[in-house]
Amino acid sequence: MELENNTQISKFLLLEFSEEPEMQPLIFAIFLSMYLVTLFGNLLTILLVISDSHLHTPMYFFLSNLSFVDICFTSTTIPNMLWNIQTHSKIITYEACVTQMYFYIFFAGLDDFLLAVMAYDRYMAICQPLQYMVIMSPRLCGLLVLLSWIMNIMYSLLHSLMVLQLSFCSDLEIHHFFCELNQVIQLSCSDTFVNNIVIYFSTALFGGGPFAGIIYSYFKTVSCITGISSAQGKCKAFSTCASHLSVVSLFYCTVLGVYLSPAITHSSHTSATASVMYTVVMPMLNPFIYSLRNKDIKRSLKRFYLGMPGINLPVTNLPVT
Numbered sequence: 475m476e477l478e479n480n481t482q483i484s485k486f487l488l489l490e491f492s493e494e495p496e497m498q499p500l501i502f503a504i505f506l507s508m509y510l511v512t513l514f515g516n517l518l519t520i521l522l523v524i525s526d527s528h529l530h531t532p533m534y535f536f537l538s539n540l541s542f543v544d545i546c547f548t549s550t551t552i553p554n555m556l557w558n559i560q561t562h563s564k565i566i567t568y569e570a571c572v573t574q575m576y577f578y579i580f581f582a583g584l585d586d587f588l589l590a591v592m593a594y595d596r597y598m599a600i601c602q603p604l605q606y607m608v609i610m611s612p613r614l615c616g617l618l619v620l621l622s623w624i625m626n627i628m629y630s631l632l633h634s635l636m637v638l639q640l641s642f643c644s645d646l647e648i649h650h651f652f653c654e655l656n657q658v659i660q661l662s663c664s665d666t667f668v669n670n671i672v673i674y675f676s677t678a679l680f681g682g683g684p685f686a687g688i689i690y691s692y693f694k695t696v697s698c699i700t701g702i703s704s705a706q707g708k709c710k711a712f713s714t715c716a717s718h719l720s721v722v723s724l725f726y727c728t729v730l731g732v733y734l735s736p737a738i739t740h741s742s743h744t745s746a747t748a749s750v751m752y753t754v755v756m757p758m759l760n761p762f763i764y765s766l767r768n769k770d771i772k773r774s775l776k777r778f779y780l781g782m783p784g785i786n787l788p789v790t791n792l793p794v795t
Contacts, residue, residue, distance in 0.1 A: 483568045483642050483646065484567060484568055485565045485566065485567050485568060485646065486565075486566050486567075486568065486571050486646045486647075486648050486653065486658075486661075487564045487565060487566075487646055487647045487648065488555075488558065488564050488565075488566055488648050488650065488651060488652065488653075489564060489647055489648065489649050489650070490555060490558070490559075490564065490650070490651040490746070491651060491746060491747065498559050498562075501559060502556060502559045502560065505552055505555060505556060505754065506556055508552075508754050508755070508758050509548060509552045509553070509556070509754070511758050512544065512545065512548050512754070512757050512758040513545060513548075515541075515758065515760075515761030515762060516541035516542070516544050516545045516757065516760070516761050517541075517545065518761065518775075519537065519538060519541040519761045519764070519765070519771075520538045520541050520542060521778075522771065522774045522775060522778060523535070523537065523538040524538070525774075525778065526774040526777065526778070528770060528773070528774060529770060529771075529774055531607075532595050532606075532607075532610040532615050533592070533595055533596075533599065534770075535612075535615050536588060536591055536592045536595055536615070536619070537592070537764060539588055539619055540585070540588045540589075540592070540760065541760070541761060543581055543584050543585055543588060544585070544756075544757035544760055545757070546577070546581050547578075547581035547582060547584075547585060547753070547757055548753065548754060548757045548758075550574055550577045550578045550581060550652070551574070551578065551651065551652040551753055551754075552754065554566065554570075554574065554652070555651045555652065566653065571648075571653040571658065572634055572637060572638065572653070574652060574653045575633070575634060575637065575653045575654070575655055575658060576630050576631070576633075576634040577630070578652060578653070578654070578655075579626075579629065579630035579633055579634070579655060580626050580627065580629070580630035581626075582752075583625075583626040583629050583630065583680055583681075584622055584623065584626045585725070586680075586681060586684045586685075586725075587622035587625065587626060587684050588619070588622060589684065589688060589718075589721065589722055589725065590683075590684035590685070590687040590688050590691075591618045591619070591622065592718050593687065593688040593691040593692060593715075593718065593722070594618075594687065594691050595610060596691070596695060596714060596715040596718055597691040597692075597694055597695045597698075598610055599714060600695050600698050600699065600711050600714060600715065601694060601695060601698040625680065626680070629676060629680045632672065632676065633655055633672070633673070633676070636668070636669050636672060637655070637658060637659065637669075639664075640659070640662040640664045640666070640669070641662065641663050641664045642661050642662055642663060643661065643662075643663040645661060646661060647661075648661070649745075649746065650745070650746045650749070651746055651749075652753075654749070655673070656673075659673075685726065688722055692715075692719070695715060698711070699711045699712055713767065716767065717763050717764045717766075717767060717768065718764075720763055721756070721759075721760055721763055721764070724751075724756060724759070725752060725756055728748070728751040728752040728756065729752050731748060731751075732745060732748045732749055732751075732752070
């Protein structure tokens with residue numbers, strides 16, 4: 475294969491899902507609909523948290539941050555894909571590909587970190603209810619979010635800079651709907667041993683760390699719940715973390731399924747299709763999962779739509795999610 479220096483590469487080809495022209499309008503309509511629903515649901519969540527003083531608590535602060543990250547996460551991939559379908563083009567420039575890869579890694583990692591922070595928040599709310607508002611102070615909440623941003627900036631920058639050092643061959647077809655890190659590295663004619671080692675270790679650290687934190691938080695949370703004597707108290711305590719546990723389960727099941735399943739990892743088309751679950755479907759579902767059983771959100775939504783922000787409805791001390 476003809477070797478080209480990475481500085482001479484001007485474009486990649488994103489092969490996306492289907493080569494059939496008659497399928498493109500359907501794919502465009504589906505992804506546009508999901509993207510608009512994602513924007514609406516997450517923006518509404520952010521607006522409710524900002525406008526309603528009853529939602530100015532640590533849990534909703536983290537939820538609004540998660541909604542913002544989900545919007546950005548989806549926006550790194552879907553608009554470009556929709557534009558390519560509309561213009562009948564599969565080309566993405568080298569610079570745009572690296573930029574997209576950077577922000578994709580950044581917001582995916584930030585999603586992971588925020589889920590871990592929210593698990594810790596639920597642990598404190600259930601196991602330390604009397605000291606909850608003191609421990610989870612605005613300063614600590616802000617520091618946790620800031621630390622998540624800084625660590626993921628470093629994480630995504632590391633991978634992006636390493637990709638910039640690679641040389642690529644004449645085959646520049648990416649069998650995905652966005653510039654996914656592994657797909658891009660596979661196109662390189664350079665020795666990618668160091669890149670692969672960095673991916674394994676950084677994924678274990680930045681992906682496994684938050685996951686271990688979530689497991690530990692829920693282990694301690696379950697221990698606290700089992701220590702509650704009344705069945706009603708157990709149900710109320712469990713309901714405070716049910717939505718978050720659902721989101722965590724869906725997120726990690728889809729991510730682990732995409733990257734660990736042999737059937738998926740050896741099929742680029744299957745991998746691209748499965749990736750839709752955590753890149754598009756999960757950010758779209760998150761606002762609805764957190765809102766369906768959340769009385770505080772429902773009350774806030776009612777006040778927002780009825781235009782009566784002065785209504786003083788009782789708010790539970792322990793938010794139901």
